[in-house]
Amino acid sequence: xxSSTVECGTSFEPVISRLIESxxxxxxxxxxxxxxxxxxxxxxxxxxxxxxGALESPVALFAxxxxxELAVELERAAGKACIDAYFDGATNKDALLFVNYSxxxxxxxxxxxxxxxxxxxxxxxxxxxxxxxxxxxxxxxASVNAVRASGARFAVDDYGVANASLSLWAHLAPHYVKVxxxxxxxxxxxxxxxxxxxxxxxxxxxxxxxxxxxxxxxPADLRIVRDLGIPFAQGFLLGRPSQTPxxxxxxxxxxxxxxxxxxxxxxxxxxxxxxHESANQLEAMRIEAPTLKPEAxxxxxxxxxxxxxSIHALAVVDSEGTPVALINRRSLMDQFALPYHRELFxxxxxxxxxxxEPVSIERTASIETIATxxxxxxxxxxxxxxxxxxxxxxxxxxxxxxxxRAVTELRLEAARHANPLTFLPGNLPLGAHIARxxxxxxxxxxxxxxxxxxxxxxxxxxxxxxxxxxxxxxDALSSACDPDGDFLGHIGGDDFLILFQSGDWYERISRAAxxxxxxxxxxxxxxxxxxxxxxxxxxFARQAFFDFVRMSIGGVAVRPGQLRAAAQLSKxxxxxKQRAKRDTIGIVVIEFTGDGGID
Numbered sequence: 344x345x346s347s348t349v350e351c352g353t354s355f356e357p358v359i360s361r362l363i364e365s366x367x368x369x370x371x372x373x374x375x376x377x378x379x380x381x382x383x384x385x386x387x388x389x390x391x392x393x394x395x396g397a398l399e400s401p402v403a404l405f406a407x408x409x410x411x412e413l414a415v416e417l418e419r420a421a422g423k424a425c426i427d428a429y430f431d432g433a434t435n436k437d438a439l440l441f442v443n444y445s446x447x448x449x450x451x452x453x454x455x456x457x458x459x460x461x462x463x464x465x466x467x468x469x470x471x472x473x474x475x476x477x478x479x480x481x482x483x484x485a486s487v488n489a490v491r492a493s494g495a496r497f498a499v500d501d502y503g504v505a506n507a508s509l510s511l512w513a514h515l516a517p518h519y520v521k522v523x524x525x526x527x528x529x530x531x532x533x534x535x536x537x538x539x540x541x542x543x544x545x546x547x548x549x550x551x552x553x554x555x556x557x558x559x560x561x562p563a564d565l566r567i568v569r570d571l572g573i574p575f576a577q578g579f580l581l582g583r584p585s586q587t588p589x590x591x592x593x594x595x596x597x598x599x600x601x602x603x604x605x606x607x608x609x610x611x612x613x614x615x616x617x618x619h620e621s622a623n624q625l626e627a628m629r630i631e632a633p634t635l636k637p638e639a640x641x642x643x644x645x646x647x648x649x650x651x652x653s654i655h656a657l658a659v660v661d662s663e664g665t666p667v668a669l670i671n672r673r674s675l676m677d678q679f680a681l682p683y684h685r686e687l688f689x690x691x692x693x694x695x696x697x698x699x700e701p702v703s704i705e706r707t708a709s710i711e712t713i714a715t716x717x718x719x720x721x722x723x724x725x726x727x728x729x730x731x732x733x734x735x736x737x738x739x740x741x742x743x744x745x746x747x748r749a750v751t752e753l754r755l756e757a758a759r760h761a762n763p764l765t766f767l768p769g770n771l772p773l774g775a776h777i778a779r780x781x782x783x784x785x786x787x788x789x790x791x792x793x794x795x796x797x798x799x800x801x802x803x804x805x806x807x808x809x810x811x812x813x814x815x816x817x818d819a820l821s822s823a824c825d826p827d828g829d830f831l832g833h834i835g836g837d838d839f840l841i842l843f844q845s846g847d848w849y850e851r852i853s854r855a856a857x858x859x860x861x862x863x864x865x866x867x868x869x870x871x872x873x874x875x876x877x878x879x880x881x882x883f884a885r886q887a888f889f890d891f892v893r894m895s896i897g898g899v900a901v902r903p904g905q906l907r908a909a910a911q912l913s914k915x916x917x918x919x920k921q922r923a924k925r926d927t928i929g930i931v932v933i934e935f936t937g938d939g940g941i942d
Contacts (some may be wrong), residue, residue, distance in 0.1 A: 358398065359413045363420040367393050370421075370428040374582035374589045375441065375555060378569045381600040385439030385468070386588050387577060388425030418448045428586075430463060435590055441468045441498060441519075446477045450486045464494035468519060471499050480514055487515055501557070502543070509546070517552060522573070524558020531563035531827065534609040544571050562599050563827045566606035570779070603785040603903070604844045607776070607830050610761065610768055624710055628749060629731050629739040634660045635693050637667060642689040645679055648672050655742045656728055659697055664736040668694055669701035671727050703730040706738060713741075714750040762833035764810055765817040773832035776842060777909045784904045788848050788932075791916040792820060792856075792896045794837040795924055796889040799879030804866070812866055812892060813837060816859055819894070823855035840916070849898075853930060856894045860929075863892045895923040898932035905935055 362368060372386035392398035398407055408417040422442045429440045449469065469490050477483045487497050498519035499512060512520060522543060530536045540556075547554045556568045559578030568576055581596050582589045591597070632654050633647060644657055659668035675696050679685050688695065702716055713729070729741040760769050768776075780787050794816060801809035817831075820839055824831050828844040829851075845851060864872055871877050881887040897919025899912065906912055915935055923931040 357411055357413075359404075359408045359411050359417055362392060362398070363413075363416065366424075368420060368424045369394070369586070370425045371584035371586055372425075372429060372440075372588040373577055373584040374592065375439070375575055375577045376581045376592055376596075376600075377575055378565075378573065378600060381592050381597045383435065383438065383582075383589055383591060384575065385441060385466075386429065387441040387470070388422070388429060388443070389584050390421035390424060414445070415448045415451060418444055426467070429588065430466075435588075437466070438588065439466050439468050439496075441470050443470045443472050443500060445472050446483055449490065450483060467495040468498050469495055470521070471497070471515075471517075472501070477511070480511075484515060498555075512546070512552070513550070516550065519553050519555055519575075520547065521555045521557050524578070527556045527558045527564060527568065527576075527578070528560060529564065530609070531561070531567045531606065532609055537567065537609050540568075540573075541571060544573060548572075563606070565596075565599055566604070566827065567608070569600070570606045570608075603783060604828050605779055605783050605785055607827060610772065624749060625704075625706060625708065625731065625741070628741045628745045629706075630654070630742065632657060632740050634658045634737060635670070637661065637692065637694055639693045640690050641675070641679070641693050641695065642685075644670050644675055644693045645685075645689070648676060654740075656740055658701070658730050658737055658740060659693060660737045666701060666703055666730045666732065666737045668697035668699045669727050669730060670697045673726065698727055701727060701730050703732050704741075706731055706733045710749050713746050762835070764813060765833045767817055767821075767831055767833035767839075769833065769835075773830070773834070773840060773842075774909055776830045776832075777912060780842060780901075781906050781909070785844065786903045787901055788843040789899045789901065789912055789916050790841040790843060790848070790852055790896050791899075791920040792816070792839045792841065792852075792894055793920060795893045795895050795929075796876075797837045797892055799877060799881075799889045800866075800892050802879055803877050808866055812863060815862055815866075816894060819855045819859035819862070820852075822858070823851040849930075849932070852896055852898070856896055856929060859894050860891070867891065893929055895920060895926075895929045896931075897921070897923040898930070899935050900932060901935045911935075 369391045371389040371391060373389060374383045375385045375387060376382070377384050390401055390404070392400070392404045398404045405414060405417060408414045422444065425440065425442055449471065490497055496518040497515065498521060499515065499517045500521045501523040502512065502520045520543075522540060526536050526540050526543075530540060544554065546552075553575065554573045556573045556576040557578065559565050559568060559576045559580050561580065565576065565580060581592050592600075632651070635644060635647070635657055637659055639659075647657060648654065655672050657670045657672075658666050659670065660666050670693060678688070678696055704712060704716070716729075725743040725747065728743045729746060730737060731739045731741055760771055761767065762769055794812070797809070797812070800812065816837070816839065817833065820831055820841060823829075824841060824843075825845045829848075830842040832840050832842075834840055841852070843851070867877070876888055876890045878886060878888055897916060899915050899919050901912070912935070915933065919931055919933050922933070923929055
């Protein structure tokens with residue numbers, strides 16, 4: 344083979360034209376698989392240079408072609424090589440061939456027409472490569488329409504990177520869009536990639552476009568792609584590029600596709616309020632209250648409080664509008680309610696009874712900022728509230744009660760998505776996963792776990808130690824789960840729910856419960872460990888002896904197609920949990936029957 348790197352000064356020997364003329368380009372084919380049944384519906388044609396040479400890889404090959412200004416000629420030769428090899432040798436006469444072409448090549452009518460003449464157009468899909476720059480989208484759309492008129496189909500390659508944009512998708516209405524491997528590789532562990540691809544699926548459904556996931560290399564990623572509703576995929580897990588077009592996927596890949604086990608979607612953190620939303624929330628709470636100067640007297644403050652009974656505080660600001668203190672209504676009025684205090688202190692400076700270290704927040708602050716201040720060392724903000732500033736200048740007040748209400752609403756909403764202590768999914772993600780299990784008709788086991796004797800322990804050792812025990816329970820249950828198929832959620836308090844698809848779920852949950860029951864003893868004092876438990880109040884406020892905290896687990900086995908609604912599962916799981924609490928081992932499993940009963 345001729346050398347690919349012969350140089351003379353700054354010029355290159357024209358290697359690409361010789362490779363084209365000598366038919367030295369080799370075609371490879373990677374299968375594209377339909378995920379509903381594992382059928383190979385087509386192949387992407389790939390090109391390689393001379394084996395073992397510097398131009399064997401397509402990246403090096405096309406880089407050299409650009410240097411020699413022969414990129415379009417190389418594309419045309421690569422397309423012809425793929426078409427000749429594919430249509431002469433493919434066993435499946437209905438399989439599609441996807442051929443990569445740049446915008447420049449598609450716009451070049453002679454080159455495009457020559458390519459189409461070599462193929463059964465109805466089996467050909469022209470892929471627009473991601474490197475393509477399209478100066479005039481209307482002109483390019485006319486070229487794409489010419490491709491369609493020939494009977495061939497059109498696809499956008501590597502969507503989500505480079506020039507493959509949403510506007511291009513909307514303007515050209517491709518038959519296929521290939522999702523770039525960047526978004527697919529590791530999607531099972533990456534919530535951001537998951538949400539991005541989920542939005543692509545929604546847009547594809549709205550436009551009638553068929554998606555192809557590129558770069559599928561792991562079973563976990565394959566399950567996510569399939570469950571999101573992407574109809575086709577390609578990648579090393581499904582088949583590597585080969586000179587002979589594959590007619591079927593490997594048995595291991597076929598087994599994965601046959602499996603009814605649904606994927607566990609990667610958890611997303613609860614959305615934080617953005618700047619605009621935070622500003623709107625603060626504006627809704629902000630009070631436009633009057634201010635006092637430092638030299639004002641206490642009688643002035645009392646007069647304002649009497650005139651404006653809804654104002655909880657008054658800010659003291661300097662001549663430049665910067666807050667320097669805050670006067671709390673209740674504190675001042677309580678002072679003036681004492682005998683002779685009005686006469687003694689009325690004419691004195693208002694700074695006498697003011698808080699000289701008020702808590703100020705910027706107008707653009709988030710609710711999370713207020714939550715942090717309330718839970719740190721700024722407890723006086725509960726009664727004083729906050730001064731709102733804009734670039735350090737006073738613009739109003741926020742009452743402590745309003746701030747607490749906003750933070751509480753935020754925490755309640757966040758807890759529906761993820762428990763703030765264990766960070767495990769909350770009720771909304773749990774409900775969504777149960778709905779997916781029901782819709783899929785897959786068999787699963789729901790294990791409802793809670794902690795016996797937890798309240799007496801919490802009363803005896805306090806919330807900090809109680810929280811540590813809850814975290815230990817969450818860790819133990821997490822260790823029992825296969826992250827690709829088992830879903831663990833924290834319902835609240837000491838209640839957890841695991842939705843198992845793992846066949847060895849009983850061994851997993853038994854091991855987790857045993858490990859926790861052993862570890863929890865370390866949270867007791869030496870004296871209480873020696874006594875075998877603690878003395879505390881029972882539900883009737885009577886003194887009683889309580890054993891060590893123990894994990895009880897009620898399991899409900901659901902066969903395919905039995906369950907119709909999550910409410911049915913909740914009722915039966917509660918029954919199983921109550922039975923487990925009375926069981927010596929602490930684990931009870933019951934069978935769910937089709938009519939909603941139990942065996």
